[in-house]
Amino acid sequence: MNSSGVLILIPFIFSLLSFVSGKKWSSIIALISSVGSLFYFLLLLSAYNVKTNYVAFGFYYDWIPSIRASLSFGMDAANLLVLMLTQIVVCLAVLATMVKGNDRTASYYGLIGLTHTFLNAFFSAQNPMTFLIFFEATLIPVYFLILNFGGPKRKQAVFKFFIYTVFGGLLMLLAILFYQSNMFPQLRLDSWADFYQYKLSLKYQYWLFAAFFIAFAIKAPLFPFHTWQADLYSQADRPTLMILAALLSKMGIYGFVRFNFFFIQVVYDWFNYITLLCVIGVVYGAIVAWRQKDIIRLIAYSSLSHIGLMAAGTMTLTNIGMQGAMFAMLAHGLAVAGLIFVADVMIRRTNEHSVDSFSGIARNNPRFAVYFFIILLSAVGLPLTCGFIGEFYLIWALVEFKFYIGLVAALTLIFGAAYMLRWYQKTMFGIPSSNIIGFQKLSLSEDYIFLILVMLILILGLFPADWIGFGQFAYKYMNFIPDN
Amino acid sequence: MMLALIILTLAGLLILFLGFSGMRNVLLPVAIIAISAAIFSLSSQQTFWNHYLADMVQVDGLSRKISLILMFAALGLLPFFNLFKNRGQEELSDFLGIYLFAILGSILMVSALNYMSLFLGVEILSISMYVLAGANRRSILSNEASLKYFITGSFTSAIMLFGIGWIYAESGSLSMIQTSGVATSMMSFGFIFLFTAFALKVALVPFHFWAPDVYQGTPTLFTASMATLVKIAAIGAFYRLVQLNHAVLPEWINWYFVLLILATLILGNILAVTQDSVKRLFAYSGIVQSGFILMGFLYQSAYVDWTMLFYFIAYASASLVGFIVIHFVEAQSGSDSLDSFAGLSKSNPGLALVLSISLISLAGGPLTAGFMAKIFILSQSIQNNFTALAMVAVISAVVSMYYYYKVINAIYSKSSDQPWSVSIYYRGLLYVFTIITLVAGLLPSVLIGLLK
Numbered sequence: 001m002n003s004s005g006v007l008i009l010i011p012f013i014f015s016l017l018s019f020v021s022g023k024k025w026s027s028i029i030a031l032i033s034s035v036g037s038l039f040y041f042l043l044l045l046s047a048y049n050v051k052t053n054y055v056a057f058g059f060y061y062d063w064i065p066s067i068r069a070s071l072s073f074g075m076d077a078a079n080l081l082v083l084m085l086t087q088i089v090v091c092l093a094v095l096a097t098m099v100k101g102n103d104r105t106a107s108y109y110g111l112i113g114l115t116h117t118f119l120n121a122f123f124s125a126q127n128p129m130t131f132l133i134f135f136e137a138t139l140i141p142v143y144f145l146i147l148n149f150g151g152p153k154r155k156q157a158v159f160k161f162f163i164y165t166v167f168g169g170l171l172m173l174l175a176i177l178f179y180q181s182n183m184f185p186q187l188r189l190d191s192w193a194d195f196y197q198y199k200l201s202l203k204y205q206y207w208l209f210a211a212f213f214i215a216f217a218i219k220a221p222l223f224p225f226h227t228w229q230a231d232l233y234s235q236a237d238r239p240t241l242m243i244l245a246a247l248l249s250k251m252g253i254y255g256f257v258r259f260n261f262f263f264i265q266v267v268y269d270w271f272n273y274i275t276l277l278c279v280i281g282v283v284y285g286a287i288v289a290w291r292q293k294d295i296i297r298l299i300a301y302s303s304l305s306h307i308g309l310m311a312a313g314t315m316t317l318t319n320i321g322m323q324g325a326m327f328a329m330l331a332h333g334l335a336v337a338g339l340i341f342v343a344d345v346m347i348r349r350t351n352e353h354s355v356d357s358f359s360g361i362a363r364n365n366p367r368f369a370v371y372f373f374i375i376l377l378s379a380v381g382l383p384l385t386c387g388f389i390g391e392f393y394l395i396w397a398l399v400e401f402k403f404y405i406g407l408v409a410a411l412t413l414i415f416g417a418a419y420m421l422r423w424y425q426k427t428m429f430g431i432p433s434s435n436i437i438g439f440q441k442l443s444l445s446e447d448y449i450f451l452i453l454v455m456l457i458l459i460l461g462l463f464p465a466d467w468i469g470f471g472q473f474a475y476k477y478m479n480f481i482p483d484n
Numbered sequence: 485m486m487l488a489l490i491i492l493t494l495a496g497l498l499i500l501f502l503g504f505s506g507m508r509n510v511l512l513p514v515a516i517i518a519i520s521a522a523i524f525s526l527s528s529q530q531t532f533w534n535h536y537l538a539d540m541v542q543v544d545g546l547s548r549k550i551s552l553i554l555m556f557a558a559l560g561l562l563p564f565f566n567l568f569k570n571r572g573q574e575e576l577s578d579f580l581g582i583y584l585f586a587i588l589g590s591i592l593m594v595s596a597l598n599y600m601s602l603f604l605g606v607e608i609l610s611i612s613m614y615v616l617a618g619a620n621r622r623s624i625l626s627n628e629a630s631l632k633y634f635i636t637g638s639f640t641s642a643i644m645l646f647g648i649g650w651i652y653a654e655s656g657s658l659s660m661i662q663t664s665g666v667a668t669s670m671m672s673f674g675f676i677f678l679f680t681a682f683a684l685k686v687a688l689v690p691f692h693f694w695a696p697d698v699y700q701g702t703p704t705l706f707t708a709s710m711a712t713l714v715k716i717a718a719i720g721a722f723y724r725l726v727q728l729n730h731a732v733l734p735e736w737i738n739w740y741f742v743l744l745i746l747a748t749l750i751l752g753n754i755l756a757v758t759q760d761s762v763k764r765l766f767a768y769s770g771i772v773q774s775g776f777i778l779m780g781f782l783y784q785s786a787y788v789d790w791t792m793l794f795y796f797i798a799y800a801s802a803s804l805v806g807f808i809v810i811h812f813v814e815a816q817s818g819s820d821s822l823d824s825f826a827g828l829s830k831s832n833p834g835l836a837l838v839l840s841i842s843l844i845s846l847a848g849g850p851l852t853a854g855f856m857a858k859i860f861i862l863s864q865s866i867q868n869n870f871t872a873l874a875m876v877a878v879i880s881a882v883v884s885m886y887y888y889y890k891v892i893n894a895i896y897s898k899s900s901d902q903p904w905s906v907s908i909y910y911r912g913l914l915y916v917f918t919i920i921t922l923v924a925g926l927l928p929s930v931l932i933g934l935l936k
Contacts, residue, residue: 064856064929066790067863136850147896155893159886166885170878174862177874181867
């Protein structure tokens with residue numbers, strides 16, 4: 001049985017089922033599909049031994065022999081954490097949609113399922129061509145999700161996003177085709193190891209890296225390429241946004257994790273410029289987030305800030321940076337999904353989007369306030385939550401590499417704490433405003449979503465050692481360091 | 485080969501006579517049987533009666549494959565002719581007969597081995613299309629389209645004849661085989677004229693000016709055949725010509741192609757972005773697509789035919805769906821502007837789905853035939869050291885996304901008060917095309933195996 005192929009197949013089959021099933025059944029099918037893939041993933045995880053095999057549960061298909069392209073999937077130390085995040089967040093997003101009420105048609109769940117399929121395929125891709133195909137394919141269901149179920153200004157927002165990302169994806173396509181045509185005709189590009197092995201001359205590497213960098217920087221997004229982000233986030237349906245902010249933004253960082261080691265010399269040469277961009281993004285995102293009144297835009301800019309830090313961490317090309325970036329992807333994914341669900345709860349109950357229009361929720365609804373607080377602490381990186389350890393490693397790596405860059409990047413923690421706590425203080429404390437009086441208690445399923453999130457945040461925060469260790473193995477394999 | 489031509493001619497004549505005698509119900513079956521028989525006679529490699537052709541026409545691997553693609557596309561479009569059944573008394577038989585002659589011309593065109601038969605093929609195809617462009621006699625736009633097409637078409641023929649004349653004067657022969665060994669500088673002069681005539685037929689920028697008007701005025705079903713039949717036949721014949729003569733063509737001819745490609749990709753896209761009529765948009769999109777295909781002409785050493793054939797299939801299946809859906813929308817709302825597509829997803833999800841997939845395929849979205857076709861063409865041109873051109877092509881592909889997705893946005897916008905109805909029979913046909921698009925995108929190696 002080809003295991004990682006099945007992980008892709010489960011959501012795919014169920015998404016087709018959701019499309020054809022009626023309004024009533026589609027949500028249940030989506031729930032079965034997402035929970036099923038989560039359990040299937042956990043099954044794989046329990047059978048996975050990182051010490052004995054790097055790539056496990058492989059699925060290989062000789063797709064287009066004429067251009068030496070194959071489809072290849074598998075689980076390895078580098079994609080394990082993001083795959084786990086994918087299964088969790090999609091589950092939560094489906095739950096969040098069901099909480100929201102049943103105004104969502106079958107096509108919504110079908111599209112979520114397709115997104116899930118493509119994300120699983122993307123993260124478990126084992127060669128550049130597969131990586132690229134699903135990098136682009138993910139866009140299509142997301143495009144239709146936002147186009148069909150987004151806010152009033154969704155058209156312009158999703159268009160901007162689409163054009164930006166497609167441009168990056170096609171640049172990457174050119175780079176991969178160029179690489180392939182410059183390899184010896186008999187060589188194939190079946191795995192990452194093949195890719196790492198055949199290095200082109202440095203002159204070409206600069207161009208190739210530039211193409212990859214732009215593609216990932218748009219997707220992540222990093223500082224000058226981020227202009228689509230806040231618009232899109234504020235227009236997306238919020239369960240979709242959970243997937244968007246937690247998973248799609250990780251695709252770029254994951255790309256850096258995969259490709260940076262191929263371009264070691266280029267990354268070293270350009271390190272200062274790239275990290276400068278990232279660090280500008282970190283500070284800029286934080287400052288703009290401070291200025292935002294709209295909750296969703298606040299989350300968008302805070303996300304920009306954190307993503308910048310992760311990207312900078314991957315650029316150090318160190319063991320520590322690698323581990324930090326990979327763990328931070330997981331942590332940030334959980335935290336941002338949580339924050340969006342918090343925002344969803346608040347917005348759904350009052351129809352207000354502005355931070356200023358809430359106050360005193362804690363008095364009215366203390367349990368919600370506690371959940372919010374724990375998620376928020378993770379988002380600002382407090383020790384003992386899972387947000388801490390990733391960011392700590394990232395800043396550690398940066399400080400070791402270039403002290404002042406690390407120093408500036410560390411500011412994100414302070415800024416983050418500042419705007420997040422201000423958001424919390426404004427909305428939760430004080431005298432309840434008129435629209436808070438009728439603020440309904442959390443429903444049972446909302447409770448479950450928060451409980452799952454909070455438990456994950458605490459468990460991963462208290463026992464991070466096993467999880468963060470995967471980064472070390474990925475680092476080893478990508479650098480061909482033998483096991484000892 | 486000969487048999488296929490004879491079958492199509494006789495069937496065309498038969499349909500005209502059947503039309504006179506009022507047997508309207510058998511017209512379509514006769515046409516379908518005729519085309520199927522022609523497909524069968526081409527795919528079985530019989531040489532029956534071929535010697536009568538005296539090397540004027542010959543079917544080789546490439547021309548057989550192009551002809552088969554052409555005929556399958558024609559066959560796919562044929563059932564939609566039923567929509568004309570309720571119009572006039574004789575019209576259906578006229579259209580069908582002329583349509584069969586057009587197919588005949590296009591096959592002749594892509595299998596010609598002599599400049600005379602090439603010219604004959606071009607004329608048979610073109611004259612049939614002039615008539616079909618004016619099929620909607622009561623519409624002033626249709627009349628205009630027909631006239632415009634006729635005038636530019638005659639102009640094209642003149643240029644082509646001038647080029648052929650020059651080649652004849654230099655080499656003393658009209659046989660492509662005999663002239664392909666003659667390498668004088670004056671020969672290239674003749675080729676430039678010949679190629680320009682083809683550029684006019686294919687509607688490459690800057691020879692594209694007639695296409696949008698003609699496409700818009702022509703009844704949409706015939707626009708579909710114009711966009712597939714004429715375009716594929718013209719590009720196919722053009723490609724064969726370049727391939728046959730590539731040993732004697734001078735080095736700088738590549739620059740002629742590069743200029744055409746650049747102009748087509750850049751200007752075609754810029755013009756397409758501003759369109760509000762979806763039919764015109766498809767006309768410009770077809771122009772840009774042919775610019776993309778033209779990148780296959782630039783190879784120095786080995787010609788790889790299957791990339792081009794794959795592109796034909798991807799393009800034909802997607803644009804046939806596009807035009808047929810436009811036909812239905814136009815028939816029910818009376819206009820082909822973007823606004824009349826609004827709310828299609830609400831009232832007819834099936835139609836919206838097939839149109840979206842075909843648009844995604846034309847735009848080069850992943851996991852569709854169009855994406856694969858673009859990958860193949862790009863990878864060929866990078867291998868032949870046209871990386872900068874590939875870069876321009878990629879940027880133009882991004883720009884083209886803009887207008888394709890503009891249509892998708894319109895389809896999925898929420899307003900809808902139009903009750904659309906398209907019979908399941910026609911929708912089923914559209915689903916078949918869409919499945920071809922998806923299968924070619926997901927499992928391209930199957931198709932490549934057939935094309936190789």
